[in-house]
Amino acid sequence: MIENASKEGSASSADLPLGTTPAFARMHKWLKRGLFVCLFGLVIEGALTVPVIAVWYGWPTLSLTEICSELMKVRYSDDTLECTQPYPLSGPPFGGAPEAAGQQTAKDQWGIQPVPQYPHVGFRELVRIHNERQAANKP
Amino acid sequence: MNEQDRRRRRALIAFQIFIYGALLAMFLIQLQMLMVKDW
Amino acid sequence: MVSLTLDAHQDESRRAQREADRWLIAGTILMGTLVLGPVGLPVFCRGVYLLRRAQQVGLSVRPMMVTLIGYVVILDAAINSIGWGLDVFANHALITRTIFTAWGNLMDGGYFWHYNELWIGGAGAPGEKAWIIVCIVVVFPMRIAAAIGLLQMKRWGHQWTIVTCWFGVISWMGYILNMTMYADVRYAGVALPVIGWWLYNIFYITPFLAIPYLHTVNREIFSD
Numbered sequence: 001m002i003e004n005a006s007k008e009g010s011a012s013s014a015d016l017p018l019g020t021t022p023a024f025a026r027m028h029k030w031l032k033r034g035l036f037v038c039l040f041g042l043v044i045e046g047a048l049t050v051p052v053i054a055v056w057y058g059w060p061t062l063s064l065t066e067i068c069s070e071l072m073k074v075r076y077s078d079d080t081l082e083c084t085q086p087y088p089l090s091g092p093p094f095g096g097a098p099e100a101a102g103q104q105t106a107k108d109q110w111g112i113q114p115v116p117q118y119p120h121v122g123f124r125e126l127v128r129i130h131n132e133r134q135a136a137n138k139p
Numbered sequence: 140m141n142e143q144d145r146r147r148r149r150a151l152i153a154f155q156i157f158i159y160g161a162l163l164a165m166f167l168i169q170l171q172m173l174m175v176k177d178w
Numbered sequence: 179m180v181s182l183t184l185d186a187h188q189d190e191s192r193r194a195q196r197e198a199d200r201w202l203i204a205g206t207i208l209m210g211t212l213v214l215g216p217v218g219l220p221v222f223c224r225g226v227y228l229l230r231r232a233q234q235v236g237l238s239v240r241p242m243m244v245t246l247i248g249y250v251v252i253l254d255a256a257i258n259s260i261g262w263g264l265d266v267f268a269n270h271a272l273i274t275r276t277i278f279t280a281w282g283n284l285m286d287g288g289y290f291w292h293y294n295e296l297w298i299g300g301a302g303a304p305g306e307k308a309w310i311i312v313c314i315v316v317v318f319p320m321r322i323a324a325a326i327g328l329l330q331m332k333r334w335g336h337q338w339t340i341v342t343c344w345f346g347v348i349s350w351m352g353y354i355l356n357m358t359m360y361a362d363v364r365y366a367g368v369a370l371p372v373i374g375w376w377l378y379n380i381f382y383i384t385p386f387l388a389i390p391y392l393h394t395v396n397r398e399i400f401s402d
Contacts, residue, residue: 017233018241023144024394027151028243035246039221040252041381046257047215053280056369068276071283087270092299099270100295115362116291120369121283135274137268144394147246158386165354166376169361173372174265178365 033048060127070126075119079133193241194232199329201225203325206249210256222249240331241399247388248329251339254384255318255325257288262310269299285374287364288357303363305356308351317345321385336400340392346385 020028053062057067068083090096098126109119172178207220208214226246232239253327264274275294278301282289288303296302301310321342327335357364365371 016244018238019244019395019399020241021144021394021396022143024148027148027394028391031387031391032246032310033193035250035384038381038384038387039222039246042250042257042335043209043215043219043252045378045381045402046209046212049281050213050277053277056284057276057280064272064276067280068272071279071290073275074283075279083272083275085272086255087275091270092294092297093267093269096189098294099275099300100292103220103295106292113360113362114291116287116366119369120367124242147394151264151393153388155390159383161351162383163356165358166372168359169365169372169376171355172358172361173365175266178362178368178371 027088033097056123058119058124058130059122061127062130066130067126070130071121074121076100076103076105077118078103186233191232191237191239194228194237198225198228198232198239198245201228202245202249206253206367209346210260211255212257212260241395242331243391244328244331244399247339247384247391250384251325251328251343251388252322253378254382255321258382259318262314263293265300265310266298266307266314269294279349282368283367284380286357286358286365290368293365304360309353309356313349315351317342321345331400333397333400333402336392336395336397339388343385343388343392350383388390 001046014045016025017028031114052068053066057071059067062070065085069081070086072081072083087099088096097099109115109117191276201221202225205218205220205225210222211218226242229239229242229245232259233242264271265278269278278289279293282293284299288306289301292302294300295303296307298307301307320338324335324338324342326402328339330334364375368374
C-alpha cells in the first residue's frame with residue numbers, strides 16, 4: 001500500500017524510478033552505471049583469476065602439487081621442501097602445526113619493516129626452474 | 140526540502156571526493172615507493 | 179495497458195518480482211563461485227531484464243537500484259568471505275595453498291611471504307590476519323544480512339545497509355594503510371607490484387557507490 005501511494009506521488013515524474021526524486025535522478029543514474037561496471041569487473045576478473053594464475057605458474061605442464069612445492073621452495077629459499085598432499089586434517093586451524101612451522105631457511109632482512117629477499121618468478125618460470133632441478137638431480 | 144536536498148547532495152559528493160581521494164593518495168604513495176625501492 | 183483490480187495488480191507484481199528474483203539469486207550464487215561467474219552473469223542479467231520489463235508495464239516491483247545494490251553488495255561480501263574464509267579455515271587444502279601463494283607471488287606478497295608459518299596458518303603478513311578475521315566475522319555477515327533486508331524492502335534493511343556500507347570506510351582505509359606500512363612485505367619480489375593489486379581490487383568499492391543512493395532514496399518506499 002505504501003509503495004502504491006508513493007508511486008502516485010511520483011507519477012508526475014513517471015519516468016523516474018520508484019524512490020528517486022528529481023533532485024537526485026542524475027546522481028542515481030551515474031551510481032547505477034558505476035555499480036554495473038563493478039559487477040561486470042568483479043565477475044570477469046573472478047572468473048579469470050584461477051585460470052590466469054594456474055597458467056602463469058606452469059599449469060598444466062606442472063601439476064597443482066608441483067606448483068605448490070615450487071612456490072614453497074621459492075618462498076622459503078629451500079630446494080628440499082615439498083607440499084605434503086594431502087595435509088593431515090589436524091593441521092591449522094584445528095591446533096596442529098602448519099606446514100612451515102619452525103622453518104629456518106627463509107631469507108629476509110629483518111627489522112621493524114621486514115624486506116623479503118626471494119627472487120621474482122616470471123611468466124611460467126617455475127616450469128624452467130623445475131626442469132633444471134630435475135636435470136641437475138638426474139645423474 | 141530543496142535546501143536540505145542540496146545540502147545532502149553536497150555532503151555526499153564531499154564524501155565521494157574524500158574516499159576516492161584517500162584511495163588515490165594511498166595508491167600514489169605506494170606507486171612512489173615502487174619507483175624508489177628495489178621491488 | 180490492461181487495467182487490473184488492486185488485488186490482481188499486487189498479485190501480478192509479486193509474481194513478477196519473485197520470478198525476477200529467482201534468476202537474480204541463481205545468478206548471484208553462480209557468480210559467487212568465481213569460476214562459474216561467466217555463467218552467472220547472463221543468468222543475473224536475465225533477472226534484471228525481467229525486473230525492468232515488469233517496471234515498464236506498471237507493476238509495483240522493487241526499484242532497479244535497490245535490486246542492484248542489494249545483490250552486488252551481497253556478491254562483493256560473499257566473494258571476499260569465501261576467499262578469506264579459505265585462508266583462515268582451509269589454508270592447508272591443496273587448492274588454497276597453491277592458488278593463494280601463486281596469487282601472492284603475482285600480486286600481493288602478504289599471501290606469499292611466510293605463508294602457512296603462523297600457528298593459525300594462512301597469510302602471515304603483519305596485521306593481515308586481524309583484518310581478515312574482523313571482516314569475515316563482523317563486516318561481511320552483517321552486510322549480507324542487511325542487504326537481504328534491503329532486498330525485502332524492509333526499513334531496517336535500508337538502515338543497516340547504510341551502517342554496514344559505512345564500515346567499508348574503516349575496512350578499506352585500515353586495510354590499505356596496513357599494507358602501506360609494511361609495503362616491502364606486500365610488494366617486494368612480486369610479479370606485478372602495486373598496479374596488479376589496485377587494478378584487481380578497485381572493483382570492490384561497491385559500498386561507496388551504495389552509500390549516496392541509500393542516503394538519497396525516498397525512505398517511504400521501505401516498509402517495516
